[in-house]
Amino acid sequence: MPLLIRRPGEESWREPVTQSYTKEAALQALLAEAPGLIPGVDPERCVVAREVHLGEGYADLVAVDADGVITIVECKLRANPEIRRSVVGQLLAYAAGLWHLSYDDFDATMSASHAQLSDLDRQSHVVEDSEPASSSVRRSIAGSLASGRFRLVIAVDHITGELRSIIEYLNTQTVGDVQVLGLELEYVADEGVEILVPNLYGEETAARKSKSIGARHCWTEEELFEAINGMSEHVRAGFDRIFQHARTHPKFDHWYWGDGRAPSVTPWMTSPGGYTQPWTIFADEAGKEVLALNFDWIHRRGSGFTDDAVHRFADRLRTLPGVAPQIDQAQNSGWRKRPSLQAQSLFSRPDAAERVIAALDELYDDSSA
Secondary structure: OOOOEOOOOOOOOEOOOEOOOOOHHHHHHHHHHOHHHOOOOOOOOEEEEEEEEEOOEEEEEEEEEOOOOEEEEEEEOOOOHHHOOHHHHHHHHHHHHHOOOOHHHHHHHHHHOOOOHHHHHHHOOOOOOOOOHHHHHHHHHHHHHHHOOEEEEEEEOOOOHHHHHHHHHHHHHOOOOOEEEEEEEEEEEEOOEEEEEEEEEOHHHHHHHHHHHHOOOOOOHHHHHHHHOOOOHHHHHHHHHHHHHHHHOOOEEEEEEOOOOOOEEEEEEEEOOEEEOOEEEEOOOOOOOEEEEOHHHHHHHHOOOOHHHHHHHHHHHOOOOOOHHHHHHHHHOOOOOOOEEEHHHHOOOOOHHHHHHHHHHHHHHHOOO
16 A cells, blocks of 8 residues: 655645655665664764775675774665565675775775775774774774675665565575675655655574674684694694794784684784785694685785785795695686695695795795885
8 A cells, every 4th residue: 555645734645746766876875875774884983985896896885884894785776677686696796895805905995985994093992092093993894804794785665575585594594794684765755855764674683693693702822722732743833833933023913813613813914015814724623724825815916915926925835745736726816716735734844834934034025125
């Protein structure tokens, strides 16, 4: 049944003059001007950008708050056939384009869409007085980018039953840190008066997922070494040497502790284009321990280290046991792959850890030139 109105002096009820948006751009503009309508976004502690280039397309809106939470919004009208299924694929593609982006690349992307992440510095609730707000905000945003913890919002003028079911399914059946919400914004206008009726879908299932995410455990150094100390002697010595080298390196900034089923850690190091994360230790069960070489982060499409520097780094490691084929795969993919080296095999060569460290030193020493 349609909405009916009757103004003072009118005898009969009638339908409003306008009962929907005429263009998706109007819905997009509404949310950009009033970001508090976007679920989970505090309008006093956020920056919002429109038409943000992510992956192969442009997300309608990206909101970032001072706690580092990133929300991607795609707007669709009921008249657009993409409201049924394509919009979900679009959002996932944008999330994939955002995932593992460096802070500096993301900052440049937002700046290109006329939003400055630096504006969040003054909005941040810094817990430690000794830590500048800019460092706290940057670290939080970088953590969201690295982990893929995003909120995905489909904003529509009228939600379909199929879209509601998809949202509920994604929040209920998938694991990970992505929340999917449907925001219905019914719009009515008549003779200068505008009425907006917001309805949120998927909130309950997303909240349950959020609670689960909040309960996730990030590993600690103590737990990492408890796992490492139970490994074979040569693996234990190799991991310890590489870990301690990063800790004392002048380009070291901070650790990123994983929250997967096994202890893991990644060092964040400064480089010409900002942060890079050269390796990750995965302290899995015996026989499955891994040292991942993060060529995608090292290269970062040329904004981390140059092609020549990455090639030199790769060449230094090719002679190690089992490394060459995986490095070849990484190179053939344009350095988008991360060779996962089995620690038992890698550290069976007594000088393996020192060779990895020498290659890392050369790589980061080059960046000082």
